[in-house]
Amino acid sequence: MTALAPNGDSGWLQQEPPALPPSYDKHHIVFLEAVHFPLAKLPFPYTIDTYSKTKPDEIAERIKNATIVIANVIDVKPSDMDNAPHLQLLAILATGMGWVDKEYCAKRGITVVNTPAANIDAVSEHFLALYFAVRKRIGIVDEIVHTSDDWIQTNSLTKRVWPLGPPLGIKQEILGIIGYGALGKNIECLCKMLGFKEILIAERKGAKEVREGRTRLEDVLLRSTTICVVCPRALDTINLIDEAELERMKPETIVINVARGGIVNEAALAKALKEGWIFGAATDVLDNEPGGPGTTPLLPDVENDEEEVPNMIVTTHVAWFSGATIENLQNINRDAMTAYVEGRLYDSKIKHCVAVHDGRIWKES
Structure with missing residues (x-):
């Protein structure tokens, strides 16, 4: 079944849990910028490639097999995502996501979530x-x-x-x-x-x-x-x-x-x-x-x-940096990715994280 957005919006926020690509039995995550802090423990099956830092010219090769890409501030461009045919979810481990080409993601059917208000x-x-x-x-x-x-x-x-x-x-x-x-x-x-x-x-x-x-x-x-x-x-x-x-x-x-x-x-x-x-x-x-x-x-x-x-x-883009912020970022990121995998993006506790889904831009920033 498809769930109606809880605020009465006429759009459909999430359909059934997304099907995995052929030959995949679990999601494959690529974490591009682990230098900042580790992920929270994720409650769904997955494999993961974790990189401390990623240069712009390394993105396309690293994400080519991903179903989920996690980025912080590095700009994952449409040309990079063109090289990732199975990409379903771009998870921004930050509040700001002005660099994301939301129109491209909407056209490709790629969902985008971020971690609003964590910092x-x-x-x-x-x-x-x-x-x-x-x-x-x-x-x-x-x-x-x-x-x-x-x-x-x-x-x-x-x-x-x-x-x-x-x-x-x-x-x-x-x-x-x-x-x-x-x-x-x-x-x-x-x-x-x-x-x-x-x-x-x-x-x-x-x-x-x-x-x-x-x-x-x-x-x-x-x-x-x-x-x-x-x-x-x-x-x-x-x-x-x-x-x-x-x-x-x-x-x-x-x-x-x-x-x-x-x-x-x-x-x-x-x-x-x-x-x-x-x-x-x-x-x-x-x-x-x-x-x-x-x-x-x-x-x-x-x-x-x-x-x-x-x-x-x-200062060196460290305004966000505190123990409380990291805990918030980890938890919001975990909950948003899990909700996507389980088909629960309509959940009122998660919806504020959704920027792009089901071919639609839900929020600009």
């Missing part, structure tokens, strides 16, 4: 860590005391570190949140409890109408002293924060991106910091990862005389 607490906490580090210029102070005797000689670093005056305190901050999903709402809650003066929720760029409780993006950029980027990366959010947007900001503004690389234009941000348009910035994500000196304008190769970017903190 909300950890990423929210990381946002706060980056906020305090940038606003208090903790990295700059730490470097000075580790590499010089300036503190001893001057008895105070305040004028050197803050030449334009003292930093804002929380009760002076106007926070602008770009992206108001579960993560944006959690950050809003935490910042309210900390005592931020005001919190603005940005409307989508170019929206004709401003929803209740939202503020035009242009006004958020003008008014905010801290801007938090937590929206999904999509065609309409690439370079959402570019030179024109940065030029709108106050000189005391800081920009923090804990969403995806490419939403904040890296060259424009580096320019804004070098020329003093804004106070500082931090990002946990880059347009091309992993990164290092010379790979992005935000990480100049100073040993080869590239100009340093002032008050810029870069």
Whole structure:
């Protein structure tokens, strides 16, 4: 039998359990990025090939016999999946899945599931860590005391570190949140409890109408002293924060991106910091990862005389990383894959994980 989606949707979310390909007596899983953490114990029969890391040019060969592919951040392209004729399920062991070609998967009949909201607490906490580090210029102070005797000689670093005056305190901050999903709402809650003066929720760029409780993006950029980027990366959010947007900001503004690389234009941000348009910035994500000196304008190769970017903190896509997040990811991934294998994707506890199924795109992000 086929089950109707529990929210009354007229579409059919899952039919009977998927048949295995000819000559297969159990599912064959290919886990492409086990370096991050192991899988939870799976309750259905399977064989598995596990790779610590996978390079883009290795994907097609590694997944050719798979019925289930598990990826984290590596981009499994349609050209890779073309080489996997038996592929039935692409399981994203992460919340973000902007790289997935959902239209291709729908046409091929490949189901896509992810692990939504698994990292909300950890990423929210990381946002706060980056906020305090940038606003208090903790990295700059730490470097000075580790590499010089300036503190001893001057008895105070305040004028050197803050030449334009003292930093804002929380009760002076106007926070602008770009992206108001579960993560944006959690950050809003935490910042309210900390005592931020005001919190603005940005409307989508170019929206004709401003929803209740939202503020035009242009006004958020003008008014905010801290801007938090937590929206999904999509065609309409690439370079959402570019030179024109940065030029709108106050000189005391800081920009923090804990969403995806490419939403904040890296060259424009580096320019804004070098020329003093804004106070500082931090990002946990880059347009091309992993990164290092010379790979992005935000990480100049100073040993080869590239100009340093002032008050810029870069962390290595680790905002999600916590014991609680890993446990959540493992459990959600296990439950979603098991529900697919057993024909239970209609289960209300699982449905939020389903991005593509039965030739239909159920959610974009």
